Amino acid sequence: MSEGSTADVEAEQLAAIELALEAVLFAAAEPVAARDLKAACADLGEVDQPLLEQALERLEAHYHDRAIELVRSASGYRFRVRARFSASVQAAQPERPARLSRALLETLAIIAYRQPVTRAEIEAVRGVAVSSGIMRNLQEREWVRVVGHKEVPGRPALYATTRLFLDDLGLTRLEELPPLEQIRDLADVASDAGISLAPPEVEEEAPAPGGSTGPDPGGEAEARD
Amino acid sequence: MSEGSTADVEAEQLAAIELALEAVLFAAAEPVAARDLKAACADLGEVDQPLLEQALERLEAHYHDRAIELVRSASGYRFRVRARFSASVQAAQPERPARLSRALLETLAIIAYRQPVTRAEIEAVRGVAVSSGIMRNLQEREWVRVVGHKEVPGRPALYATTRLFLDDLGLTRLEELPPLEQIRDLADVASDAGISLAPPEVEEEAPAPGGSTGPDPGGEAEARD
């Protein structure tokens, strides 16, 4: 009898946590970090990570057949409209954001995969000057920010992507970006093509996105505001 | 048999409408009028008023035991977090931000000076998207209200500032805000003095090589409406 009631109490606690999380997630304009979710349950007894995750799973399951879904991205958890309902949303508010230019996307890609990177380095890859307008646009979107300065003459700014960039693409980590296409090893192909070539010291960068050169996305938390 | 399947089809349609409404209501920045809700269901067959209301009732019932509720106001329908979750939501906000976000302030300032103005117009001036969260936030603080809809596809809301906005600023009339020319001077002075009004990396415009393909906040203003 007493065992049954303990289970009841636990079930009740779990249900209460689930609802508190629901309230917090819908009230927030941005993804909510796990620690803030725990803080929301302060009055509901001890809430540790497993319990939190259990409640989140229940919440996720509750919306299984609905138009929205609970997703996790870099800064935390958020509800979002399922992609297959985007058309309905657009029918009601068809003001769609402008397309991003190729120049902006290429610049963003270089920053994302090569960060931290200077403007000169971006220009070296693209073969053209990067306009200030593009750098400004990326920073205004809060997709890119200055994380430091390179200790070379002129101390150029070093750019990196932000958590919001990941959030907006629905990613939790930089490593989830689509992998960079492997640069073919010149040595392998060259003989076929009858080309003589330099030893393959070609690409030092690891092909894995963000791999060793990418900053730890978690480390950005503090710096963001 | 055929009657049964007709009923099935109807039940299916109703369920589909319910989910489309759910998507639209969660994505919206402000209450959604019945006509816009109907527009969102354009692909789901004929949706008349009784059918719409039936779907809304189902939606309301679905959230009966949840942390949010579907409410109807003069301007339309919306979801809102139930009052009894105030403490949880508050507890989740780490340290209440002492200052308003830059995006929110800029949006508010543009509305004050350009009212009545649509979200697309604000975005054209700011050069970046304005989130639904910010628009919802500004309206819930009652600094901004919808004064009408522009008669273009999608009927975007026209935003204006409120009495409370003036009160909170300690003004009696909007005209007491500094004239734009003065602010422009302020901006000039700041740039001459090398002070970077955010964002920190403002540099002067370089002749953009990809010039005409680059994002063009100015040009969009006209093109969008």
Add this chain to the structure above:
Amino acid sequence: MSSSAETEGDLAPPEAAEPGADGEMLYRVHGEPVAELPADLYIPPDALEVFLDSFEGPLDLLLYLIRRQNLDILAIPIAEITRQYMAYIEVMRALRLELAGEYLVMAALLAEIKSRMLLPRPSEAQSDDDTDPRMALIRQLQEYEQFKTAAERLDELPRMDRDVYAAGASVEALEGPPPPAPTLDELMEALAAVMHRLSLTAHHHVSTEQLSVRSRMSDILERLHPERFVDFVTLLMSAEGRQGVVVSFLAILELTKAGLIEWGQSEPYSPIRLRRRGADIHSAEVSA
């Protein structure tokens, strides 16, 4: 030029059928003779400007030239690609299109590589390693293509507010400490930042209409209905004196200009009336 193209071997020289240099027809744009266009270089001349805009730089243009012929980057036929590249550059310059300096730098580089390849190679064995002058360019092209592809994939990812939407609910019913009010200084600083950015994009212009007018526009708009006309005179708010009338009048003109309101008169000399433009506007045009 054609002889070196042949030595490349892997490119069937399309100019085989081309007449000699003297026999080539001159392209004329705006009556001005411009450069020769090789037979395989098909671009509608009037589309050149658009064409140039569609390239993100010399690397992008080179990649296009290579890909268009299904060639492997690793086996660039330098002579042929250089010839085509130069042809584009010539046409663009002849048309006086603004050509970023990088395009010319690349032209010089290509010319240099080409000339170096024509030189007899040193016979030492080690020469194979690093004397192919194409290598640096090939690496650069590979790297650029890598990021060009990455940019395309990045753009395909579902993006917030374009493909997917955050789900939120109103917090209006919640209780809590009142949010901080903006100070006038904060607001002005935010606006100054916006204006500063705008001043950098020269073509943009924020009109400096009087705030009193903008504010009155909002007020009037709110008082109007799409279904019901309101008497124009009552909107002038004469209680505020001459100043108020002028401001209201200007606001009404602005709203009209913005297409937000429409005017009506049931018959000549009858009171002028206004209403908000609404969806039922078409059915009600009798009032005009």
